Amino acid sequence: MTAGTLARLRVVGIADTDSYVKWAAALLASFDAGEWEVELLVLDTPVVVSDPQLRAALAGSGLERVSRVSYETLRERLAEKRPDAVLVAARGPLVRVVARLAAALVPRPVIVSGLPGISTPATRKALVYRTQCDLFVLHSRREVREFDALARSRGFSQRFALTRLPFAADRRAAGSHPARTGTDLVFAAQAIVPREREDRLRIARLLVRSAEAQPSRRVVLKLRASAGEHQTHAEHDALTELVESLGPVPPNLVFSTEPMSAALETAEGLVTVSSTAAIEAVARGIPVIALDTFGVSRRLINEVFVDSGLFGSEEDVVARRLRHPSSAWLRDNYFHDPADDDLTMLLGDLIARRREGRLAPKAPLARPGGRLRDAWERKLVLGDRDRTIGGAAAKVIGMPLRAVVRGLQRVRTLVRHRTGMIGAA
Structure with a gap:
């Protein structure tokens, strides 16, 4: 029905x-x-x-x-x-x-x-x-x-x-190359991609280089949150701070927390490692560079761009050699x-x-611990927003137990590592 x-x-x-x-x-x-x-x-x-x-x-x-x-x-x-x-x-x-x-x-x-x-x-x-x-x-x-x-x-x-x-609303533009008047190079920042500080510092340097290469055109670092705001993933080594640590920020390199839809209105192109913003840009017919500086892997969440034709280097970004995806990739991806x-x-x-009363029940995944486990999981995701008695009890019992379990896991990992070294010797 x-x-x-x-x-x-x-x-x-x-x-x-x-x-x-x-x-x-x-x-x-x-x-x-x-x-x-x-x-x-x-x-x-x-x-x-x-x-x-x-x-x-x-x-x-x-x-x-x-x-x-x-x-x-x-x-x-x-x-x-x-x-x-x-x-x-x-x-x-x-x-x-x-x-x-x-x-x-x-x-x-x-x-x-x-x-x-x-x-x-x-x-x-x-x-x-x-x-x-x-x-x-x-x-x-x-x-x-x-x-x-x-x-x-x-x-x-x-x-x-x-x-x-x-x-990704402007779907008719996907696969087409409409004439654009935007001049901004928009970089879609991500909290955990890449994760390492040195890699994020490399992106900061790239943003500065891109701005200096064309002083009359803006480079927009599109942020997901302002300082102090939370994101879906916790961010370490914020790109804004890394850019500012490099010295005076070029006047045409700007930080923005406006909606992505607004940022794309004035975009010549979009650069990202693996942000879904690339899909939003493609939907509007905006060319993209999926930066491959750090490789292609599950951890970088960029394997989806293989065979798309979107991968590009830092030099491509600086020169604004933007690209559109292949039609075959479009059909299979979004x-x-x-x-x-x-x-x-x-x-x-x-x-x-x-x-009609015919919706079958769907049981959760079976796990040991029963109601205490449920309360512990609730406490983990809600923190101080969980004011239930069960949540308080789970915290008292679960925190020490969690430390013990993690300690045992570290010991097992160390033992396996040493056993492997002995076997190799």
């Missing part, structure tokens, strides 16, 4: 960090307003978006119903709203906690989760954390193929849904035929089953 054959379908999204709020808002807003009733709850966690980040994440989405909520009141809010489906848009550990809460509602909603950007290569952790979700949203045929193969090989029962990245999208169809079918 499709969404169109049912009464209005009610979906409540739950998100906390900048990238997940942006993704959830754009995804919910893409649903047909005549068939779907959608809203977003911004969950208070230690890394929740600030008000400026929230405004930037919502910019251009068109989503109107957005409010903040604490974990203490989340169950009550969901019970009041009685959603047909809950979209849990968050980092894996938080997905597991919120999915457990949603699964306890009566009647339980369909539980949906997903990843907010480039999700290649598929990872076991992403599957483990989303075991209790009925539907896992992905954004390219390649991602669906890789996650499905991984799930089958590891024995996970998971259904995957395909839909275009919701904030720019498939919209007719292939099946998210609303699959979600509508699951909601129909729920309304």
